[in-house]
Amino acid sequence: MKWENEEQPTGVFLGGAETESLDLMRMPAAVRRLDRLSLPGTAPGLSDAARILSAVRAALDGFTVDSSPALFPLTGLDEAAAALLDDALGEGEVGIVVAGTSEYQIQESVLPGVWRVKTFALADGPAGALAGDHIEVADVPGVVRAAALGGTRARLEIGEPPEGCMNVMPVLAELRARTAAYAQGDRNHVISFTLFPMNETDMAFLKRTLGLGPVQAVSRGYGTCRVTLTGQRHVWSVQYLNAMDTVILDTLEIGDVPVALSAADEDFQDSAERLGEILEAYFQ
Numbered sequence: 001m002k003w004e005n006e007e008q009p010t011g012v013f014l015g016g017a018e019t020e021s022l023d024l025m026r027m028p029a030a031v032r033r034l035d036r037l038s039l040p041g042t043a044p045g046l047s048d049a050a051r052i053l054s055a056v057r058a059a060l061d062g063f064t065v066d067s068s069p070a071l072f073p074l075t076g077l078d079e080a081a082a083a084l085l086d087d088a089l090g091e092g093e094v095g096i097v098v099a100g101t102s103e104y105q106i107q108e109s110v111l112p113g114v115w116r117v118k119t120f121a122l123a124d125g126p127a128g129a130l131a132g133d134h135i136e137v138a139d140v141p142g143v144v145r146a147a148a149l150g151g152t153r154a155r156l157e158i159g160e161p162p163e164g165c166m167n168v169m170p171v172l173a174e175l176r177a178r179t180a181a182y183a184q185g186d187r188n189h190v191i192s193f194t195l196f197p198m199n200e201t202d203m204a205f206l207k208r209t210l211g212l213g214p215v216q217a218v219s220r221g222y223g224t225c226r227v228t229l230t231g232q233r234h235v236w237s238v239q240y241l242n243a244m245d246t247v248i249l250d251t252l253e254i255g256d257v258p259v260a261l262s263a264a265d266e267d268f269q270d271s272a273e274r275l276g277e278i279l280e281a282y283f284q
Contacts, residue, residue, distance in 0.1 A: 048081035050283035060272035069138035111271035151214035168202035186261035188255030
């Protein structure tokens, strides 16, 4: 399902082969990997960065996907301490943009389950002004789930299909039934279009009926995965691409935030151990 012709939130582009990563334009310019982190014992901001990372490390202990997100505000942190945190956390595989009255630009750190979340004012104050900055421990940042519920339609309304449609109406009927029946905790249901007979008229009507929602993301692990929340609650467009940025699996997922964007229980323990090693090596 191609969404590149839709109006998209500021700071994200998901449509072309030239896209190397989610454009988190206001994130620090040169986020370095952990193997390049080198801190003298008297580095400016060291104590503040160590204090925050120690609190994050404590939150990761025993954390699970069912735990409430743990937030660590960074507003007011001086530039030196913020730079150290950027270096220590690095840049992970997932980048997310959430649009609404504010814009949220989210970057997963190299520690799965640990996220950097920046909020930019849109409705009030200077457009693009930084309004908030925090680290969040969660399977998915809370603002993503809040937008997925509050920024989408509860009921799927299906109009008259245009002439030339082939198989879109049964798909829409299934989407309406499954979204209405979905309950939190249910396993996501996947509809794959890769080998499904849908013509261009079908796909155009499907896209127009679903609309575009407030969440868009890119995950780059063993390959690239593009995730777009549609305007219909619980319906996500999930596309997997090969090294040539050709879509090799095109799906809709009905349910919670797709697993491609989410941390798992084992990730939190791994991140706790790794962050402990970082603190011991560089901050103590």
